Each structure stands twice: as C-alpha cells, then as structure tokens.
Amino acid sequence: MPGHRGKTKAKKPKPIVNVHSVARLPSEEFIGLVDDIERAEGWNTRVKVLCEFLQLPDLSRRSGLKKVHVNFNEVYHNIDDVYVANIGNEKITGTIIGIYTKMCADAILRDKLFQKGLVTKITPLINIPATRYLALRALTTVTHHGGVDIRKEISLESPSLLKVIQENPDDLRAAEMAISTMAHAIGAAINQEDSPAPKYTKAANIKTLIPVVIDFMRKPGVTIQLLHHGLELLTHPVLHCWSECKANSPLQDLLVACLRSADLTVRVSALGGLLRLEALSSEDDQRQFDPHKLMAAIERRFPDHLVDILTDYGTMRCDTFLTMSSTADNQKAMMKCAQDKDLYSLGLKLAELITRTEFSIAEGGFQMQDPRTGRIELNRDIGLPFIMWSDALPHCARAILAKGRPGEEDLADMITAKFFIIRSRIPDAIEAAKRGLQRNPKFAYFYYVITLGKDHYEGLRSAKKGLKCPKMTPFVRFGLLHRAVELAGNLGVCRIQESSPGDRKYDEGVAFLMSAMEDAKVYVTEAPPDARHMKNVLYWYICLTLTIKGPETPADLEELQVAFKKLGYADEFSVLLGTVPPRTQLRLTQQNIVKRYPTAVQEWKDLIARFDEVMTDERPISLEKAEDDLAAWLDDLHLDHGEEDEPYPQRCSHPRVSPNTVALYRCSWCSNPSAALRKCSGCEKARYCDGGCQKSHWSEHKVTCRT
Numbered sequence: 001m002p003g004h005r006g007k008t009k010a011k012k013p014k015p016i017v018n019v020h021s022v023a024r025l026p027s028e029e030f031i032g033l034v035d036d037i038e039r040a041e042g043w044n045t046r047v048k049v050l051c052e053f054l055q056l057p058d059l060s061r062r063s064g065l066k067k068v069h070v071n072f073n074e075v076y077h078n079i080d081d082v083y084v085a086n087i088g089n090e091k092i093t094g095t096i097i098g099i100y101t102k103m104c105a106d107a108i109l110r111d112k113l114f115q116k117g118l119v120t121k122i123t124p125l126i127n128i129p130a131t132r133y134l135a136l137r138a139l140t141t142v143t144h145h146g147g148v149d150i151r152k153e154i155s156l157e158s159p160s161l162l163k164v165i166q167e168n169p170d171d172l173r174a175a176e177m178a179i180s181t182m183a184h185a186i187g188a189a190i191n192q193e194d195s196p197a198p199k200y201t202k203a204a205n206i207k208t209l210i211p212v213v214i215d216f217m218r219k220p221g222v223t224i225q226l227l228h229h230g231l232e233l234l235t236h237p238v239l240h241c242w243s244e245c246k247a248n249s250p251l252q253d254l255l256v257a258c259l260r261s262a263d264l265t266v267r268v269s270a271l272g273g274l275l276r277l278e279a280l281s282s283e284d285d286q287r288q289f290d291p292h293k294l295m296a297a298i299e300r301r302f303p304d305h306l307v308d309i310l311t312d313y314g315t316m317r318c319d320t321f322l323t324m325s326s327t328a329d330n331q332k333a334m335m336k337c338a339q340d341k342d343l344y345s346l347g348l349k350l351a352e353l354i355t356r357t358e359f360s361i362a363e364g365g366f367q368m369q370d371p372r373t374g375r376i377e378l379n380r381d382i383g384l385p386f387i388m389w390s391d392a393l394p395h396c397a398r399a400i401l402a403k404g405r406p407g408e409e410d411l412a413d414m415i416t417a418k419f420f421i422i423r424s425r426i427p428d429a430i431e432a433a434k435r436g437l438q439r440n441p442k443f444a445y446f447y448y449v450i451t452l453g454k455d456h457y458e459g460l461r462s463a464k465k466g467l468k469c470p471k472m473t474p475f476v477r478f479g480l481l482h483r484a485v486e487l488a489g490n491l492g493v494c495r496i497q498e499s500s501p502g503d504r505k506y507d508e509g510v511a512f513l514m515s516a517m518e519d520a521k522v523y524v525t526e527a528p529p530d531a532r533h534m535k536n537v538l539y540w541y542i543c544l545t546l547t548i549k550g551p552e553t554p555a556d557l558e559e560l561q562v563a564f565k566k567l568g569y570a571d572e573f574s575v576l577l578g579t580v581p582p583r584t585q586l587r588l589t590q591q592n593i594v595k596r597y598p599t600a601v602q603e604w605k606d607l608i609a610r611f612d613e614v615m616t617d618e619r620p621i622s623l624e625k626a627e628d629d630l631a632a633w634l635d636d637l638h639l640d641h642g643e644e645d646e647p648y649p650q651r652c653s654h655p656r657v658s659p660n661t662v663a664l665y666r667c668s669w670c671s672n673p674s675a676a677l678r679k680c681s682g683c684e685k686a687r688y689c690d691g692g693c694q695k696s697h698w699s700e701h702k703v704t705c706r707t
Helices: 027-039 043-053 062-070 072-085 090-103 107-115 118-127 129-145 148-155 158-167 172-190 198-204 206-218 224-235 242-246 249-260 264-279 291-300 304-313 319-340 343-354 389-403 409-422 426-439 444-450 456-466 474-498 504-526 534-552 558-576 585-603 605-616 629-635 659-663 691-701
Strands: 367-369 376-378
Touching (some): 027 090, 043 090, 062 072, 072 090, 090 118, 118 129, 118 148, 148 172, 158 172, 172 198, 172 206, 206 242, 206 249, 224 249, 224 264, 242 264, 249 605, 264 585, 291 319, 319 389, 343 389, 409 426, 426 444, 474 504, 504 534, 534 558, 585 605
Antiparallel strands (some): 367 376
C-alpha cells in the first residue's frame, strides 16, 4: 500500500475511569466506607465520599458523564454492590440514588439506569422520612430529563406519591416535588391522542388526584412552581378522563378563572384544558345541506326581528337568499343542459355558482314518471353522460378544457376541485387547486380549497395568501377568514402549550392567536348575520377575547354582550333553517366558560393573584429550598468548553402579549404568522413567507426598502 511504513504495535487503551471492585474490597475497607458515609453531614457530603471512594469522574460535567459511558457496566455493578450490601441503610441507599439521579442528566445513561430498575430503587425511599425529599427530588429530576417511556413508568408510582402528600398535608415541599413529578409523568401516560392503557388511568386515580391537587394549590405559602405544575397536572386528564373531570365543578371553575390571570401561558393552558374537556363528548359540525328545509323555512316566514336584521345587512347579500337563488339557478342550468346538451355552457354556469355559496351545487337528478307504475324515478336515458347532477362536474371541466379558451383553465380546475370536495376527496381537491395555483397564483378559490386539508400550517398560509388576492366573491373571502380563524386559533393554543417563553415557537404561537383574533373581528363585523360559520367564529371570538385580554376583560363580560347577541341570532337562523346548532367542541367550551366566568373569577381570585405575583416579582425564584444541599448539586451540570445547552429556567414568569414581538412573526404582505419567515435582503426588516409574497409586496415596499 502506498505510504505504508510497516505494521506498528497497537497501544492498549487506557481505562478512562478507574473504579474499585467492591466485591474485592477488604472487609475493613468496606466498613470504613460505611462509617465515613454514616458520619458525613448532609447528602452532598455523603455523595462526595462515595464518589471519591469509587474514583468516579466529575458527574457535574458532561465530560465526566461521557467517561462513565465507557465503563458503565463496571461502574454500575460496583455502585450496586454497595447498594445491595446496605439495602437497609437509609443514608447509603439515599447516597447511591443521588449519584444515579445525577447520571440521569445524560439521556443514554438515564435509559441504561432505567433498564436496571432505577425507579424501583427510588420509590421505597419516598415512604422513609429521612430520605423522602431525596427520593422525590430524584423522581423530579428523572422525569424532567426523562423520555416518554421513563415518564410512563414513573406514572405508575402515582398512588405512592399521592398517598405521601395526603398523609403529610402540611409538607408543601414534598407536595411541590410530588406534583411536579406527576405532572410530567401522568402527562406522558394519558395526555395523548390515542386512548391510554387502562393501567395508566387506574394509577392516576383521577377522582382522588384532582381534589388533592386543588387543595394544595389553595394552601397559603405554596410556591409558584407548585401552582404551575398543579395547573399542568390538572389539564392532563381532561381529554381521556373527561367524565371524571366534568363531574368536578371546582376543576372547571379553576380553569375558567385562570383565563383572568395576567400570565398568558396560564390563560392558554386553561383554554387548552377546557377545549380538550369537550373533545370526546362533542358532536361534529353540520356538513350537509337540505334545500327542502330551506324552502320550508322561507315559506313559514322569519320572525320580524330576524327579517329586520337581514334587511339591515342587505337581504340579497345574505346566505339564505344566495343559497336559495343558487339552488334555483343550478336547477335551471341542469334543465337547460338536458335540452341543449351543452356541457361547456353548463360548466361556465356552475363555475359562477361555486363561488357564490357553499351549497350552490345541490344534489339531484333528472326525473320522470314511470307510465306503468306512476312512480317518479330517475331518467337514465336523457342523452347526457351523467345521471346525478353532481356527476356533471368532471364532464363540464373536460368540456371547458376542450374549448381551449385562455383563462378558462382556472374554471376547469375549480370545478374539478369542487367535485372532489362534494365526494369528500379532499387530497384530490387540493391537488387540483395546487395545479391551478401554479398557473394562476391570484385565484382565491384555490387557496380556499387548500385550507380544507389536514396540514394546518399549509392551510393557514393559504388562507392568508388567498385573502390578498385582488378579486374574490364574498363567499370565498368569508370562507378564507373562517378557516384562518380556526387554523390560527388551534395552532396558537397548541404552540404556546408546547413551548416556553422566549422560544421562537412560543412567539409564533402568540402571533397565531393575534392573527385569529384579528380575522375573527373582521368576520363577525362584516359577514352575513345568517352565515353558516358565524356561530363557529363567534365561539372563537369569545374565547380568544378572554384569553388574549385576560384581566382587562370586565368580570361581568359586558364587553362581549354584542357578541352574545349576535350568537343568539345566529342560533335562531340555524334553527329556522332546519338545523339545531350542533354541540361542537367549540360551542360546549364557549358555553362552559361563559356560564362559569363571573362566579369563578370571584371564587378563585386569590389563587389567580398568586399566579400573577411572579409577573412583577423580579427576584429569581429558587427551584428548591437551601436545606437540601443535594438539590444544588443535582442541578449543577457544567458545560465543557465549546458546548452549549439551554439554560435551566430560574423562574416561571411569562410575558404579556407584545405587539412588537408579534409583528416580527407576521408576513409583511399576507400577514401569515410564522417563525420561518425570510427577511428582505435590502432592509432586513420586512419578512415574507416566500418569493411570491415578496414579489407581490414589492410595489409598496420599494418606497421604504433600503436598497
């Protein structure tokens, strides 16, 4: 081999960590170790004694933890030999648990220790007064650093944790650590989309857990950490244990009262909990339309006060009139096509109707009377390639394309997308819409179609882009606004709950909420009073007003009286048109909040004030009291040169809504909220979703851009 100078003898690697083999220790040396630990004052000193004896590396540095990796089995067995030999000695077992807990800052070591049965070693120490704080602190640390599997395993120890704090009602320090552990552990076990395994819900013992946690949160002198972890813990079971949670009125009152906190994170956590509480017991929203019910309602006449509302808005602009006239126009167009067989002309008419109202393409078919039986049946021999009217859409789209007239390709793609929507083939509809946008990025209906997909980020981006299109019908505009409100509202609530203040995701979540609120205001002010989605947007408007404004909202909800009145009218229109307002998740959430709000904020005002003290208290809030000197050691993980890590939070304060921060996460053209916007290279101030938004904004932006 070129450059090869011959074989060299490989050097034997030096052991990175030198540990004593406890099994080979002379009995007097082992006894001396036990005596040294027994005489040591405080857990920190005991840990140092054992670490020095076993010649362990500095576990407060990542380099030390890495060295343990190399010789893990030997290190573990030697430590465990001491544990087994002194299983009845509280000071030694506690010391060893402290060492193991420190190792859990490293994910790989944590998983290895977990597989070795770490949790079963920690749990018994909870019931021993001398080691209780140490054991609870160990569980808190492990759940803080632990993965999902470890947290699920620890959640099975919830009965022991609950029993300890029930038997020691005045021990707020133990309660803080136990509640913190359960918040992380039970959340991983049961707060998930799929139904959790029965063993996890059984261990959580929700009926007992909720009142115990609430009782501790109400005690004077509790720390802000207990309050925040208590709130977090209370919101975990609301989805899959909703019946137990709904049976607990104080829990619901507390969550509603939290909407009045000065802390935005507290308010959003409460709203998220209240929304999840209704998720599995709610009904789906109305998705079908019966034209016969509409005609029957019109024949019965509307009450005078509703007629006045429609007249004030403009009867011809209201959904009821537009739907009725569109249904009639659709029938006329079909009858004309039956006569002239002109699918192209029918397609042009359908394209006009599609952007007029949501249920413009009513289902139906050509009928005839059977001369033998006298029954009305579908006419299958009318000379058209379709029988049911909705089946005409793809044929009309092809007829339009066959004509080859410039600009009409958009109409063909729109008709195709509408056909897929009627057939509930949303992915196919989105594909047709995207194909159209490649050709014409200013066609608003295509953006509306994309908002119906499962990708909420893409949907919100499309809604905001669509609203910037120069031409669109009122139906398309209000459809885009409705989707923008729903998508941004959901994304905002989720984003803030999944992140921490100062994170980009958190700021993005705030921007989502503000965007949803702005669009909701526009919708409830400008949309027809009988619009089908008026109820849904008003639900969001009411919930977002309380969540965003917090304590600025009057306790009597006077500020929302206009919205309540509009919601009442929207319900009346819905009932008159043959649809009792569905008990949707949003409707139930809004009703629960409004019903409880005035009394809940009064009952829980003292607790909410304690939540808010941190908003003005600039002193760092310690994570543990000084008497447990091991806590400081467990938290003291130094970084070696060149390594970076996220700082451990020293307080749980969260910012109020800052308009300046929000503006940084909104596209300068379409106002789409996102943390992934790109800056203008000229001024570095304007931000855009993509090149399309930047190009559209350039005619305005070039005046101020620093080029």
